[in-house]
Amino acid sequence: MVCCKECIELLNDYLDGELDPKIATSLEEHFQDCPPCIAFLNTYKSTTKLCRETLKQVEIPEMVQVKLQEFLKHNIRKP
Ligand SMILES: [Zn+2]
Numbered sequence: 001m002v003c004c005k006e007c008i009e010l011l012n013d014y015l016d017g018e019l020d021p022k023i024a025t026s027l028e029e030h031f032q033d034c035p036p037c038i039a040f041l042n043t044y045k046s047t048t049k050l051c052r053e054t055l056k057q058v059e060i061p062e063m064v065q066v067k068l069q070e071f072l073k074h075n076i077r078k079p
Contacts, residue, residue: 001026001029001030002023002026002027002030003030004030004034004036004037007027007030007031007034007037007040008037008040010023010027011040011041011044014027015044015045015048
Protein backbone atom coordinates (compact mmCIF):
# COMPACT_ATOMS: atom_id res chain seq x y z
CA MET A 1 0.00 0.00 0.00
CA VAL A 2 1.04 3.57 -0.61
CA CYS A 3 0.74 6.40 1.89
CA CYS A 4 -0.80 9.83 1.28
CA LYS A 5 2.57 11.47 0.66
CA GLU A 6 3.44 8.87 -1.98
CA CYS A 7 -0.01 9.31 -3.52
CA ILE A 8 0.61 13.00 -4.08
CA GLU A 9 4.08 12.37 -5.46
CA LEU A 10 2.82 9.68 -7.85
CA LEU A 11 -0.27 11.56 -8.97
CA ASN A 12 1.29 13.30 -11.95
CA ASP A 13 2.63 10.06 -13.40
CA TYR A 14 -0.65 8.34 -12.58
CA LEU A 15 -2.69 10.89 -14.54
CA ASP A 16 -0.26 10.72 -17.44
CA GLY A 17 -0.64 6.91 -17.45
CA GLU A 18 3.11 6.51 -16.96
CA LEU A 19 2.84 4.68 -13.66
CA ASP A 20 3.62 0.99 -13.22
CA PRO A 21 0.24 -0.84 -13.33
CA LYS A 22 0.91 -2.46 -9.94
CA ILE A 23 1.61 0.91 -8.32
CA ALA A 24 -1.39 2.43 -10.11
CA THR A 25 -3.60 -0.28 -8.64
CA SER A 26 -2.36 0.27 -5.10
CA LEU A 27 -2.86 4.00 -5.65
CA GLU A 28 -6.49 3.36 -6.64
CA GLU A 29 -6.91 1.12 -3.58
CA HIS A 30 -5.61 3.96 -1.43
CA PHE A 31 -8.10 6.40 -3.01
CA GLN A 32 -10.96 4.08 -2.06
CA ASP A 33 -10.06 4.35 1.62
CA CYS A 34 -8.88 7.95 1.72
CA PRO A 35 -11.38 10.76 1.00
CA PRO A 36 -8.75 13.55 1.40
CA CYS A 37 -6.67 11.99 -1.38
CA ILE A 38 -9.75 11.74 -3.63
CA ALA A 39 -10.43 15.42 -2.98
CA PHE A 40 -6.82 16.20 -3.81
CA LEU A 41 -7.02 14.09 -6.98
CA ASN A 42 -10.13 15.95 -8.15
CA THR A 43 -8.63 19.34 -7.42
CA TYR A 44 -5.42 18.35 -9.16
CA LYS A 45 -7.31 17.09 -12.21
CA SER A 46 -9.43 20.24 -12.60
CA THR A 47 -6.43 22.50 -12.01
CA THR A 48 -4.23 20.83 -14.62
CA LYS A 49 -7.19 20.75 -17.05
CA LEU A 50 -7.76 24.46 -16.50
CA CYS A 51 -4.07 25.22 -17.00
CA ARG A 52 -3.92 23.28 -20.24
CA GLU A 53 -7.06 24.95 -21.62
CA THR A 54 -5.84 28.38 -20.62
CA LEU A 55 -2.41 27.84 -22.14
CA LYS A 56 -3.96 26.70 -25.41
CA GLN A 57 -6.26 29.70 -25.61
CA VAL A 58 -3.76 32.38 -24.64
CA GLU A 59 -1.09 32.11 -27.28
CA ILE A 60 -0.34 35.83 -27.30
CA PRO A 61 -0.29 37.48 -23.87
CA GLU A 62 -2.98 40.13 -23.42
CA MET A 63 -0.40 42.81 -22.66
CA VAL A 64 1.35 42.15 -25.94
CA GLN A 65 -1.96 42.35 -27.82
CA VAL A 66 -2.79 45.71 -26.19
CA LYS A 67 0.64 47.08 -26.97
CA LEU A 68 0.32 45.86 -30.52
CA GLN A 69 -3.06 47.55 -30.91
CA GLU A 70 -1.66 50.80 -29.49
CA PHE A 71 1.29 50.59 -31.80
CA LEU A 72 -1.00 50.12 -34.81
CA LYS A 73 -3.26 53.02 -33.76
CA HIS A 74 -0.31 55.37 -33.47
CA ASN A 75 1.05 54.33 -36.81
CA ILE A 76 -2.32 54.82 -38.52
CA ARG A 77 -2.65 58.37 -37.10
CA LYS A 78 0.80 59.37 -38.22
CA PRO A 79 0.95 61.09 -41.60
ZN1 LIG B 1 -4.41 9.33 1.29
